[in-house]
Amino acid sequence: MFEILKSYLNRYVHFEENELLFFFSQLKPTVYQKKEFLLKKEQICSQYFFILKGVVHFHHTNANGKEHTTMYGIDKWWVTNYDSFIHQTPSNINIQALEDTEVLILDKSSFDKILINIPKFERFFRIITEKAYIASQRRIEHLTQLSTEERYTNFIKETGNFAQRIPQYTLASYLNCTPEFLSTIKALKK
Amino acid sequence: MFEILKSYLNRYVHFEENELLFFFSQLKPTVYQKKEFLLKKEQICSQYFFILKGVVHFHHTNANGKEHTTMYGIDKWWVTNYDSFIHQTPSNINIQALEDTEVLILDKSSFDKILINIPKFERFFRIITEKAYIASQRRIEHLTQLSTEERYTNFIKETGNFAQRIPQYTLASYLNCTPEFLSTIKALKK
DNA sequence: CGTTGGCTTGAGAGGGCTCAAGGCCAGTGG
């Protein structure tokens, strides 16, 4: 189970065996059933999740009462609500499993402890965060530069058959359009 | 000149005097005139900028030949094109001064050297990056959840009179609308 | 096998765009 994570960690920073063992000792393997919540709105997010297998989505209900997906998390991603996790403030979003999902949980207190004990993990999490930031910037570019149809086409191109694993209404809101319009786009492309 | 940066650094991580001196020794004070480029598209971004005073904007020309501002940088911000800087790949955007702008420049090679010599800076840049990421996430929320008018009102509320320091057509593209429409919105709000 | 949630289809409406023209400075050169 830790093998997946080990190869992931070593891709960015080289860790010694004892450092890895200490890190792994802080992780709690957990399984969430489909539709189960990893984090609920208003809670303070005290966990960093490494997804071993499955899919989650970040979502919240906006001012007009519509559910809006802001992000997906899949296999081999570290995910958390950064704002809530870092600042220990109430979350403005839910994190919910879209499939049965296996994760490794790192508590905020363990996270802080690891960073103090093994500075290399500062490096590791800096790099992870940089990648998340770069992805976020690309998302903004897509939202502002591409038409809805282009965003859809691009999503399919980049993620392959991932779209078949998620409810279409979540994808619509992720792409920033209505389910009806996404449906129309799909019909046009056939 | 380094006093501003010193108080900024110590806000996030406590540094010893000698660590700060080493860090400062790596920085190159520079002034860019209004309209001068800090980075041009296609160049590899090899510099991290700390803005002491002034304003810059990140922009590029999109497929339809329109200039698009993706981000502003102001006093006391660390800015760079992360994607280009981290991966040492050609930049897809320009960084250009909107006013005469004083910066401290940190080269990629110095950046790498500092991180190796003083691991505390890993912590510092992790925290900086987390903040940039959180801001980026909030920007996505605004783009997807708010109307153009709400985005404008919100921008004014959050930045005060900053809007008066920048050309309105750059703000229009930052808010993801046309200059004409932004002009209409402003007229409506009087 | 009925119910419920998600997807599709279609009509009508509107937010924001395009295109075009006019006005208002700020900067430049004579």
Next chain:
DNA sequence: CCACTGGCCTTGAGCCCTCTCAAGCCAACG
């Protein structure tokens, strides 16, 4: 020091992309 010019902002008309609302369909699940 003034006239000129080019860039930026404004205003308006017409249009289109995407939304809202409504109805029907289908698959999954109790």
